Amino acid sequence: MVLKYCLLLFTTLQFIQARKVVDLTHTYDKDVPKYPLGWLGLENFTYFKMDTLAAQFIDEMWIAFKKIEYYEHQGTHIDAPIHFGSGRQTLEEIPPERLIGPGVVIDIRNKVTNNSDYAVTVQDILDHEDEYERIPPNAIVSLNSGWAQKYPNANLIFGTENTSDPTTFHFPGWSVEACEMLLQERQVSVLGVDTPSTDPAQPPIYPCHIYLQTNNVPLLEYIANLDSIPPRGTTIVLGAPKVRGGTGGPTRIFALIDDDQEQEITSNSASRNFMSAIFAFMYLNVFRFC
Template identity: 40%
Template sequence: MAIAVALLAGVAAAPAPSLLFDLRPERIVDMSYPFDDKTIYWPTARSFQLTHDFSGMTEAGYFYASNSFCASEHGGTHLDAPSHFSESGLTADRIPPRALIAPAVVIDVRRSCAADPDHAATVEEVKTFEAARGPIPSGAVAILFTGWGARWPDKNRYLGDDTPGDASHLHFPGFSPEAAAYLANERHVAGLGIDTASIDPGVSKDFKAHQIAGATNVYNLENLAAVDRLPPKGAMLIALPMKIAGGTGGPARVLAILP
């Protein structure tokens, strides 16, 4: 009996476990743009279309509403699965959930991008970040902060050209192949992220950064919003794409929890 009381007393006296994250509303950053008729898609992709199927009172006397939507996998804030550019890469539904919850690292290259809208972030820029902030941890999502989010949703300013069906005159920054390879092969990141329409610069014709990411089963998060609200290190990212069986990507709700 005394032992039981002592055990119960020990349980009662134990400190309450602390939360892993501070989930107060002001610590949560929504990094996804809404999907609507202003959502920016790749010029050759099908844009977001919402059909209102029904909204109103039913014959049974209760309110009911339902919509249908249709869109490309790759538009708005979305995830590229490795299979987007790798025949053997993971499809959207096969990315391990643990890889979608990861530390966020934000590499600020706004100055370079302001000087050159076709800037491809270099390994040197990544290493300069690491010299100041420490090594990028394995399993992180490395986000390139170009400043292009300030141009959303102006398609012409954001993409560099808004000609429907023509992707040959785009201008926006991205990762260089060398930087993508360094992050994937040397730092073993889970994902690459960016506040533009693609991890490759708009002028790219061979999408080398995509190819490198796909070959190493690194996913991409594109058209990220509110990157300016994240610190260089310390935030935790939660990226939840639509789980499309066999999908090469999909719309994503991306959240960051600030330190």
């Protein structure tokens, strides 16, 4: 029994040493940028509303709960395939194995400096692979355009002063050719962006959505903090809601960074030294009795 708990503790500490967790999620509230839906004839609906139902002490017990009403596709969120794919998977039908996978970040920040409508090309992907090797199957691939720094300012996010008219919007996304290559030749699980949409703002049409979601590929939009993780060496975990019939919803996104990757980013060995000291103590004082 002592040996069992010693091994369990040792394994747990190894996991702690080998992982840094980065939150890739913007905080969700009433100030999220609101993509207009007037072109669909949908206006004057509630994007976000939170009502307090209870927040009080009952005798000495505190209790609080609220009611939230929100539009599915805003803030850091997932698009279920049904969003643009007729008859395709709704939220609860997305296979759980799609919600975790190796992370890949393609950096296009230098490409969008003079072209805010930039669309990631096949060559961009090949250039990335020249530096970081071939994208593995079942990856969760995101583009880093630097757009997360503009969040939640709607004028900056949409690239316009007229945030009610999508024909005036300017932000980058994926090209449909890149999407075809990533799905057919790299078998990606999920595609993501740090912008409002998988498709670039111009022209205001959605070929990437249509192609990917017709093939049951979930999408991520408004990803945060991609600057805080490396292009490779992460595991992405998606906390997608499991709502029956849902077409999307707010999603908590985590990146688990291997210890050697984390060292490249921070070059801070304090945590490694701390854990080494713990292992040394455990060896001298615990494991020798196991």
